[in-house]
Amino acid sequence: QVHLVESGGGLVQAGGSLRLSCAASGRTFSSYPMGWFRQAPGKERECVAAITQSGGITYYGDSVKGRFTISRDNAKNTVYLQMNSLKFEDTAVYYCAAAPSGSRWYWAFSSSYEYWGQGTQVTVSS
Numbered sequence: 001q002v003h004l005v006e007s008g009g010g011l012v013q014a015g016g017s018l019r020l021s022c023a024a025s026g027r028t029f030s031s032y033p034m035g036w037f038r039q040a041p042g043k044e045r046e047c048v049a050a051i052t053q054s055g056g057i058t059y060y061g062d063s064v065k066g067r068f069t070i071s072r073d074n075a076k077n078t079v080y081l082q083m084n085s086l087k088f089e090d091t092a093v094y095y096c097a098a099a100p101s102g103s104r105w106y107w108a109f110s111s112s113y114e115y116w117g118q119g120t121q122v123t124v125s126s
Helices: none
Strands: 004-007 010-013 018-024 034-039 046-051 058-060 068-073 078-083 092-098 120-125
Touching (some): 004 092, 018 034, 018 092, 018 120, 034 078, 046 068, 046 078
Parallel strands (some): 010 120
Antiparallel strands (some): 004 018, 034 046, 034 092, 068 078
């Protein structure tokens, strides 16, 4: 069982930056691939970034490539999402998610993730 808690959301002007954090409980955090998803009102949930257990490989959605950076610190049981050059269309609730260790993992698919945080709101003003 993994309990995830996101933080760092808020209101920012377009062009600004935010860093989201996701703190995980449990001693096996380093065994879980992690992802950041977002969902805007009336839109489907989409994966914006994902990272392998060691942090050696990262994946990004096309809409955030070059602007967002995912990273993790396994010693702190935390995964981060650095968001730069924010746009109005980045406004959404952002969720972190953990995929079960040892299972087949398709990083962009929400069905690949078993544990979810409660979400944190990011609002970008234009």
